[in-house]
Amino acid sequence: MSKVFREKLQEKGLKVTPQRVAIFEAILELENHPTADDIIAFIKTNHPNISVGTVYKVLDTFVENNLLKKVKTEKDIMRYDPHLSNHHHLYCSETDRIEDFEDEKLNELIGDYFNKHKIKNFNIQDIKLQITGKFKKSLT
Amino acid sequence: MSKVFREKLQEKGLKVTPQRVAIFEAILELENHPTADDIIAFIKTNHPNISVGTVYKVLDTFVENNLLKKVKTEKDIMRYDPHLSNHHHLYCSETDRIEDFEDEKLNELIGDYFNKHKIKNFNIQDIKLQITGKFKKSLT
DNA sequence: TACTAAATAAGAATCATTATCTTTAAAGAT
DNA sequence: ATCTTTAAAGATAATGATTCTTATTTAGTA
Numbered sequence: 001m002s003k004v005f006r007e008k009l010q011e012k013g014l015k016v017t018p019q020r021v022a023i024f025e026a027i028l029e030l031e032n033h034p035t036a037d038d039i040i041a042f043i044k045t046n047h048p049n050i051s052v053g054t055v056y057k058v059l060d061t062f063v064e065n066n067l068l069k070k071v072k073t074e075k076d077i078m079r080y081d082p083h084l085s086n087h088h089h090l091y092c093s094e095t096d097r098i099e100d101f102e103d104e105k106l107n108e109l110i111g112d113y114f115n116k117h118k119i120k121n122f123n124i125q126d127i128k129l130q131i132t133g134k135f136k137k138s139l140t
Numbered sequence: 141m142s143k144v145f146r147e148k149l150q151e152k153g154l155k156v157t158p159q160r161v162a163i164f165e166a167i168l169e170l171e172n173h174p175t176a177d178d179i180i181a182f183i184k185t186n187h188p189n190i191s192v193g194t195v196y197k198v199l200d201t202f203v204e205n206n207l208l209k210k211v212k213t214e215k216d217i218m219r220y221d222p223h224l225s226n227h228h229h230l231y232c233s234e235t236d237r238i239e240d241f242e243d244e245k246l247n248e249l250i251g252d253y254f255n256k257h258k259i260k261n262f263n264i265q266d267i268k269l270q271i272t273g274k275f276k277k278s279l280t
Numbered sequence: 281t282a283c284t285a286a287a288t289a290a291g292a293a294t295c296a297t298t299a300t301c302t303t304t305a306a307a308g309a310t
Numbered sequence: 311a312t313c314t315t316t317a318a319a320g321a322t323a324a325t326g327a328t329t330c331t332t333a334t335t336t337a338g339t340a
Binding site: 019050054 | 318327
Binding site for chain 2: 072074076078090099101103105106109110113117119121122123124125126127128129130131132133134135136
């Protein structure tokens with residue numbers, strides 16, 4: 001299965017453990033930018049003895065090694081995103097759904113704008129759009 | 141002093157208490173989008189008996205009544221902003237400084253862009269830019 | 281001045297996240 | 311295949327911001 005993932009761990013000098021594999025698979029499976037808690041719940045069925053601290057530690061390790069990104073919401077809970085390329089997020093405050101939003105043209109537009117209108121006393125490193133609103137109900 | 145503030149409280153049917161006045165003044169004084177803790181520390185000198193819970197409750201009340209806005213950072217701590225008009229934030233991850241950033245032209249640019257390029261399955265309510273980078277050192 | 285609802289104080293409780301410390305198990309060397 | 315080394319996992323205590331609870335106080339009004 002995720003041979004690529006195992007190789008990435010090895011590249012960074014990280015050991016390939018069943019926990020790490022399970023946690024990474026859980027994030028891919030869960031899709032909606034899961035919380036640590038979501039991940040623990042999901043894993044518990046196949047991996048009943050996994051420790052809460054381990055999950056947090058593994059998630060941190062992944063973030064440090066650019067295998068994951070942390071996403072912050074209105075609530076005080078971290079969520080995790082396996083989508084590594086530079087992108088924005090769509091937030092629904094009612095349902096807590098978060099979806100990735102990628103738009104290269106928009107990035108260029110904003111990039112150009114700031115090239116022409118520098119902010120005085122500030123060097124920009126990164127710009128993220130936090131787009132809040134409502135998902136239109138689809139006939140799931 | 142903040143007669144306007146007192147009137148605003150009354151308009152909303154909120155009682156004018158010394159605690160509420162002190163907290164609001166503290167936020168104006170502190171400027172750098174203070175945390176609840178910053179506010180408590182600041183107030184303690186004139187108001188040694190103020191209770192932590194009160195500060196949090198008052199801040200919530202202010203946010204609910206549009207007297208303040210909550211600002212979320214990378215860290216798990218809420219900060220508060222007395223600046224009510226629609227604006228973005230400049231973040232410095234090194235120093236935790238946050239400054240307000242207002243740019244009507246930029247808002248129009250982005251608004252126009254999304255009018256032309258609707259996101260399917262999503263109705264936008266609000267767009268916030270989270271601009272991270274470094275403040276250029278000024279000779280304080 | 282007294283009344284009543286709202287606000288405050290004090291401190292316990294919560295909950296996500298971290299830290300500690302011991303045990304276990306990858307991964308490379310023998 | 312076994313040994314060794316060291317990172318990783320497990321268990322659980324600790325932390326720290328925020329919320330909750332309950333008794334007491336006070337602002338605004340009759």
